[in-house]
Amino acid sequence: MKPKDNNSFYSCIDPYYVAPSAEQHNIINAMAKQENGKIIFYGSEDYFVASAQPFILPKLKRTKDIDGVVFFTLNQFCYGEAFNFKLLIDILKLKMSVHFAREGLSIQNLMELKTKHLDLLAYYQATFKNLKL
Amino acid sequence: MDFHNGYFVKKCEKIESLSVLKLQVCNLIREEFNIECDDDEKVLNQFHEFVNEVSEVDFNEKRMLLIKKINQNINFKELIFNSFKDTILDLLGPDLLVQKNCNIVIQMPNDNNPSELHRDAPGNSSYEVVIWIPLVDCYKTKSMYIVDYKSTLELYEDLEKNPDWEHFEKKSIEKSSSVPVNFGEALFFSTAVLHGSHINKEAETRISLNIRFKNIFSPSGLKNQLQFFEKFLISDFVKIGSSLELKKLILQNEKI
Numbered sequence: 321m322k323p324k325d326n327n328s329f330y331s332c333i334d335p336y337y338v339a340p341s342a343e344q345h346n347i348i349n350a351m352a353k354q355e356n357g358k359i360i361f362y363g364s365e366d367y368f369v370a371s372a373q374p375f376i377l378p379k380l381k382r383t384k385d386i387d388g389v390v391f392f393t394l395n396q397f398c399y400g401e402a403f404n405f406k407l408l409i410d411i412l413k414l415k416m417s418v419h420f421a422r423e424g425l426s427i428q429n430l431m432e433l434k435t436k437h438l439d440l441l442a443y444y445q446a447t448f449k450n451l452k453l
Numbered sequence: 454m455d456f457h458n459g460y461f462v463k464k465c466e467k468i469e470s471l472s473v474l475k476l477q478v479c480n481l482i483r484e485e486f487n488i489e490c491d492d493d494e495k496v497l498n499q500f501h502e503f504v505n506e507v508s509e510v511d512f513n514e515k516r517m518l519l520i521k522k523i524n525q526n527i528n529f530k531e532l533i534f535n536s537f538k539d540t541i542l543d544l545l546g547p548d549l550l551v552q553k554n555c556n557i558v559i560q561m562p563n564d565n566n567p568s569e570l571h572r573d574a575p576g577n578s579s580y581e582v583v584i585w586i587p588l589v590d591c592y593k594t595k596s597m598y599i600v601d602y603k604s605t606l607e608l609y610e611d612l613e614k615n616p617d618w619e620h621f622e623k624k625s626i627e628k629s630s631s632v633p634v635n636f637g638e639a640l641f642f643s644t645a646v647l648h649g650s651h652i653n654k655e656a657e658t659r660i661s662l663n664i665r666f667k668n669i670f671s672p673s674g675l676k677n678q679l680q681f682f683e684k685f686l687i688s689d690f691v692k693i694g695s696s697l698e699l700k701k702l703i704l705q706n707e708k709i
Contacts, residue, residue, distance in 0.1 A: 420679075424679075438691065438695040441695065443678050443679055446670060447672075447678060
């Protein structure tokens with residue numbers, strides 16, 4: 321699929337991460353530019369629900385013309401009891417792409433998730449799961 | 454496989470792969486530094502003689518370009534893996550990540566900027582293996598020094614009691630060994646051991662590569678696994694597990 325010239329992205333920073341939000345936004349903006357677009361909408365920075373990010377899906381469903389979501393880091397899917405594949409799959413099912421700025425990782429659709437599933441799982445296992453042992 | 458010291462030197466299992474790597478690096482060095490000499494050994498070992506007119510600033514720029522070209526143009530991951538396949542698989546298993554970029558280190562005689570004493574963990578995972586591959590024969594100060602794992606632990610215990618870095622450095626170097634490694638061999642070492650290099654007092658330049666491999670599921674270090682590594686080898690066993698798990702996840706999402 322040929323990428324559009326002006327993709328519109330929703331951005332989600334990581335309230336748990338030590339990098340200040342301005343730095344996170346800069347990196348997210350750079351990723352959006354790399355993906356031929358820019359950030360149009362901004363997600364909540366609520367610290368208390370950041371582990372599950374429940375605000376994202378309703379916002380995406382009710383907002384038209386969003387092509388994808390740029391997260392600051394894949395860590396935002398790793399703060400719960402397991403990797404948050406549910407949210408990732410839900411977003412992809414809305415035909416939106418998902419991007420992780422810090423890791424420079426993009427998942428365009430469910431088909432691509434098949435090739436990248438192991439990267440995500442291994443990242444969670446290696447970076448988070450082992451810490452909980 | 455006896456790794457209790459935290460390092461060992463292994464002979465290459467497929468010298469053809471390592472020779473291709475050496476030749477390709479050598480050709481890029483010729484190209485980048487405008488060296489007109491057909492003798493590979495001379496280009497590498499006597500590298501300092503070909504660049505003695507180059508300013509430090511220009512040298513550094515060319516060195517950075519060389520690293521970029523090596524990473525862009527040489528299939529170094531495959532070549533290194535094929536050269537030491539059995540050892541890597543024995544140490545880490547069949548599901549592997551490899552460092553995205555290969556490092557090249559050029560240590561010319563009397564260069565007063567050697568690699569200082571350090572250990573890679575915890576920045577790097579203590580489950581990673583570092584493979585140091587000289588493209589020339591390395592001995593005495595032309596080689597690296599390394600401190601075995603037991604001594605490294607003792608030294609860090611002492612450092613905690615007496616936080617005097619100069620004393621720590623002096624004691625570490627006393628406990629270290631210079632490891633001779635010839636072309637055709639590699640030094641495998643754990644990120645948990647102290648290592649570094651002295652000022653190269655020999656009459657030859659040392660040119661070496663280093664790269665890290667890690668099992669995909671082993672704990673990561675402080676560096677972000679997805680930024681630093683990429684997937685290199687995945688067993689059918691894990692491919693099946695991953696594929697089934699994803700199918701299950703997608704189905705679960707449909708039911709909710």
